[in-house]
Amino acid sequence: MATTKEQVWAAADELAAEGKNPTLANVRERLGGGSYTDISAAMQVWRANRQAAAAPIREPAPAAITEKLGELAGEIWAAALELANARLSAEREALEQARHEAEQTRQEAADLADQIAAELDQARATLRQQAEQLAAGAAEIERLRGELAANAEALNAATHRADIAEASRAELQARVEQLTGLLREEQAARQEAEADAYAVRADVARLTAELAASERRASDAEARASKAEQETGQARREAESARFAEQAAQARLESAAREIEQLRRDRAEAEERARKSEEEAAELRGRLAAVVPSDQPRGEQPPVRRARKPKDKGEDER
Structure with a gap:
């Protein structure tokens, strides 16, 4: 909002009434701001009005003096007035010249003050911006x-x-190795049972042949036939027992195979989880390296334990 002349004059009157010198800076401070150019122009008019109000009153010589002194006194008074007017005119010219120079100086000072005020406002704005930044x-x-x-x-x-x-992967690896050993033992037991069954089948075939021969010779050797029949029954029972043992071994072998397959799937899932955990750790290390200042020692970063590379399937089987 622009400052009016009336506001400038009122501020100058207040300062003068308080006994303070109404300078441009004091008037601007009393107004709370404003352009030095506007304040200077208004103050120039204010000072001119103050000087005009304070100027002495010039009147003609009193009538008593004129009557007493007569014509001589009038001539002397006229000469004095002419001399005074001449001197006053010269002083006015000098005063006008000084006023003109003072006005130029004042205008230059006002322009400089406006420039300084603008630079000060800009500096304050810059300081506020830097404080915000x-x-x-x-x-x-x-x-x-x-x-x-x-x-x-x-x-x-x-x-x-x-x-x-x-830790889970290591535990699963140990479990797989343990089950692999059990499977090998079951395979050995199965091979042994198969060998026993083969021997039993051979005995059954042999006894069957002997039974056939015994039946053909039944009429001649009833006692031998009865004994052979008993041996054949025993052999059949042994063969049945061997068949049951073979079926149980086969069931155990299939169960062990299913458990090993489940353990392999669990191990694959554990390895996948370990791989994902390692990828997450690598990503976090990258993000941490991006936000850590370059001057921070590398030793201050938390240690990262890399997951051990899982063994191949072939190594587990070996």
Whole structure:
């Protein structure tokens, strides 16, 4: 809002009434702002009005003096007035010249003051902007610190999960090796049972042949036939027992095979979880390296335990 002449004059009157010098700076401070150019122009009119009000009153010589002095006194008075007017005219010219120079100086000072005030306002605006940027930078630093702490916690959690996955994988590996040993024992038992069954079948065939021969010779050797029949029954019972043993071994072998297959699937899932955990840890390490300042020592980063590479299927079978 522009400052009016009346406001400038009122401020100058207040300062003069308080006994203070109404300078441009004092008037601008009393107004709370404003252009030095406008204030200077209004103050020039104010000072002119004050000088006109304070100027002495010039009147003609009193009638008593004129009557007493007569014509001589009038001539002397006229000469004095002429001399005074001449001197006053010269002083007015000098005063006008000084006023003109003072006006130029005042105008230059007012322009300089306006320029300084504008530069000061710009500097204040720049300071406010820098303060806002500093506050925003501090907030960003705090946010990055929080994100860094969160990333460190996530990295620790991922490392913990990777350790758990590694322990689970090792445990599954031991279980697979144990079941593999059991399977080999079952295979050996099955081979032994097959050998026994083969021997029993051979005995059955042999006894069957002997039974046939005994039946043909039944009429001649009833006692031998009865004995052979008993031996054949025993052989059949042994063959049935061997068949049952073979079926039980086959069932155990199939159960062990299913358990080994389940363990292999569990191991594959554990390896997949370990791989994902390792990828998460690598990603977190990358994000942590991106937000950690370059001047931070590398030794201050939390250690990351890499998951052990799982063995091949062939190595497990071996």
